[in-house]
Amino acid sequence: xxxxxxxxxxxxxxxxxxxxxxxxxxxxxxxxxxxxxxxxxxxxxxxxxxxxxxxxxxxxxxxxxxxxxxxxxxxxxxxxxxxxxxxxxxxxxxxxxxxxxxxxxxxxxxxxxxxxxxxxxxxxxxxxxxxxxxxxxxxxxxxxxxxxxxxxxxxxxxxxxxxxxxxxxxxx
Numbered sequence: 001x002x003x004x005x006x007x008x009x010x011x012x013x014x015x016x017x018x019x020x021x022x023x024x025x026x027x028x029x030x031x032x033x034x035x036x037x038x039x040x041x042x043x044x045x046x047x048x049x050x051x052x053x054x055x056x057x058x059x060x061x062x063x064x065x066x067x068x069x070x071x072x073x074x075x076x077x078x079x080x081x082x083x084x085x086x087x088x089x090x091x092x093x094x095x096x097x098x099x100x101x102x103x104x105x106x107x108x109x110x111x112x113x114x115x116x117x118x119x120x121x122x123x124x125x126x127x128x129x130x131x132x133x134x135x136x137x138x139x140x141x142x143x144x145x146x147x148x149x150x151x152x153x154x155x156x157x158x159x160x161x162x163x164x165x166x167x168x169x170x171x172x
Contacts, residue, residue: 046060049135066117072114
């Protein structure tokens, strides 16, 4: 290629060479970055399997949690899911809109709302459970049953109050 004065143009060095700034860590070394990437990947894979029932992974998780905890208050559910109360309320809105979940005043404390599955929600959850089982089986086939159990145990610890206390108490 010729430059404006008839000679060859100098190659664009910036385009060919990407310089890694010395002050930035390798993203594959950051625990948070790796966990977030893995979470996005798993979310996409499970969402694809759950798609035929019309639910996404987070919606399925909320419905499972509601059934498992047997109509928890929103505060109880938010704590169990390590979520902010307002984020939980936002996440429940589509399920309420679609008639799958109801927020019912707690009879002992009218200010608290309980998360309850509707009859339609229970049916939808049963349908989704069959699809979830497919995703779960695929994960364990690809990752290994024992490794999957170890991973769940490790991630449950990372999500625990004990880990949070240890992390926050750390001086390093």
